[in-house]
Amino acid sequence: MRYVSRGSEKAPKSLTAISKGKTELERAREHYAALGDKESFTFKAYSKDDVKWRLNTLFHYKCAYCETYFPASSPVDVEHYRPKSSVSEDPTHPGYWWLAMSWQNLLPSCIDCNRNRRQHIVAANSSLSELLNQSRVPLTSGGKKDCFPLAVGGGANAA
Template sequence: MRNVSRGDDPAPASLGVKNRNGLTELDRVRAHLQSPASGVAFPFKAYKHDEVKRRLDAIFHGKCAYCETFYSASAPVDVEHFRPKGSVSEDPAHPGYWWIAMAWDNLLPSCIDCNRKRKQHMVASSASLTELRENMKRQPSTQSGKQDSFPIKDGSPRLQPEDVVYTAEQALLLNPCVDVPRDHLEFVFDGTPPVSLVVPRADPDPSERGAVSIQVYGLNRLGLVQERTRVLRHLEFLGDLVLELGELIDQLAQPVVVSALAGTQAGTVAQRLQLLLDRTVTEMKAMASPTQPYSAIAETWLAAFAEKLDRG
């Protein structure tokens, strides 16, 4: 998960469209809840509009807001309500945040695994992706996925109908458009070769919001860990290549070698190796771009790699 800014992007016009009677969806929800038929769930539709999906897709670069997976590769996007619209699983008496079901700042794009309550295998640690899959088959699966979950800090008041002062309730889930995920989440590279896991950041105590978000969104589910680990191991390969190329270039820069190669075609080898090194570094940096899947882990790994280079 990484922070994403909506900037001054206005809400899609489709969220405020009025019907033939001049009523917005919010107007219709209010009327529905006051009617005798209010026991029937209101059919929210505005958030499903294609314009909403296109705008979210552009802002998040086609990635799930929570796990950074390219959702279009496996399934259509779920337009997710950060504060659930119809009910709250942790508070059965609460009607759900129906009054912001069509609020632009409450909508996020999500893959089905982060958004829908499903049984998933959660990963602890293993060096082999093949062994990881086999080991997890023998372990019980657990429920993960946000769905109607919206836990808040103990003692915090939950927002009541028509209240839009979000800061009044202390959400335990991270919102990538509001929070800075790296303040609460930390990627660790466990094992040899490493596996990519995410843990609550400890500063000095483990972040409660980080821990709850990992559990609810299922950020250590098997398939996700495997995909992040593939990115991690590609970075490790490129990093080793950069170090090896750097050593070769340094060796070729020795005066005795320069003198021996002067005037030969081999004299351009160092330049060609430097070009290859530069292209490799560029590819590594590109993996941390917000447009790329799992860019947060790439960003974390590159920072550690830069420190390694500085230490020599």
């Protein structure tokens, strides 16, 4: 993954827009205060066109993980570096929902890097017969989805 500075520009307006008298973050806080982690909140602000356009421009239309040009591969996903609704490594973790609209937490990603799916991963030196016989190659999970490794006993004092 490559780091790209956001500079001193403000976040896109959609991330702090007021709807129904509140920002999306304020509505999410109320939702989680009332329902806890039982029902996830439907976030929409991060997928608005102004957010996608700014991310695409900032990252030069490349995936933040593999640096593939989007026009060459697939449409862009807006990826949350810290996942918003769960963390696969810890089923009890509620995710970082309060960062779902954070400009610093958003990245452009191709669907292969963002979405978890089972696929055949073959070595670059595979023979033609191995490539044609992929049923013998085990399926491997690929893509980030809600992965975010956590330190055991995390927190400020974790080693």
